[in-house]
Amino acid sequence: MNSLGFDTAPEDTRIVVAMSGGVDSSVTAALLKDQGYDVVGITLQLYDHGAAVQKKGACCAGQDIHDARRVAEAIGIPHYVLDYESRFQDSVMDEFADSYLRGETPVPCVRCNQTVKFRDLLETAKDLGAAALATGHYLRRTENAGNAQLFRGRNAIKDQSYFLFATTQEQANYLRFPLGDLTKEQTRALADKYNLAVAAKPESQDICFVPNGNYAKVIERMRPGSAVSGDIVDLDGNLLGQHTGIINYTIGQRRGLGVATGTPLYVVRIDPDQNRVIVGPPEALLVSRLTLREMNWIGDNPLDEKGTPVMVKVRSTQEPMAATVFGAPGGWAEVHLAEAEPGVSAGQACVMYDEERLLGGGWIAGTEAPVKIAGIQHQLA
Incomplete structure (x- = not known):
């Protein structure tokens, strides 16, 4: 049995690696190549990356596609870029915008893993004859009675299990997470060992399609007229002020309310039906x-x-x-x-x-x- 749990020699085991252009997925590809696996790298083009090439702290932008291609060339594996823009728009970006319009606080990275990556890309990996799809997520995986069990990453700081909660049993059986027992420092050390150009590349910070973290502007562009002003009221419905559009507010927010009552107030509810922001005490x-x-x-x-x-x-x-x-x-x-x-x-x-x-x-x-x-x-x- 090889290191990924298959009863075949590594050279006879094809593994597709989801390469985002970051250090984690790059090390995943290099590590599996070094172990002798038949590795194929795939990078997803998720949105119009032409204007995002210089954007720092994002993933799946133009620079990242370039970085993934360079890593694939350096370690000697085939690499493909798949245009998933329409799928990403339908499954992630539209849901993100509509969720804010419903007064919610979405987590688009989870939805991306749930749909575009672990549904669509996984099926592509199978079509390529791969025994597994490997990613650079910090998550541990074992098998029990023929089914995979998933565990928090060994390093609590880098654990990414929260973002993978929607992984089904069938998907878990097919997926592999080679970095689950490593720290970020160990991963970067491997990147240096393999002479990867991305060894010192900074972490992705922002939501990939939200420049500079200003999600409200993205929603306004996607849903024109969504930033409609309305009332800010207290728990008894008393009018306290005006908001600038419910998309600019989240539950628990304290700063930027523009309401002065002498006591700290927080956003405790967002009412999209009546276009109201409801504020109250911390309790x-x-x-x-x-x-x-x-x-x-x-x-x-x-x-x-x-x-x-x-x-x-x-x-x-x-x-x-x-x-x-x-x-x-x-x-x-x-x-x-x-x-x-x-x-x-x-x-x-x-x-x-x-x-x-x-x-x-x-x-x-x-x-x-x-x-x-x-x-x-x-x-x-």
């Missing part, structure tokens, strides 16, 4: 129950209405917290948090674990507060 941000849609579960036992104890993350950077998840028909679920959590928004992901093991998760469709704070129940059902 009004607390939620104790979450309603999830598009629930993906890769645990050993199916979810049911009796409830399953789990650990959950509602933000990529937080440590998992105790909760109970209740299954529901049609891909829905309900999560009861052991302790109320502030600032949770519809559109975010709720990701579930058993210790280090990734169990799946779902998209937050609604939140419910532990108590009714004032005249408006803090609920996003």
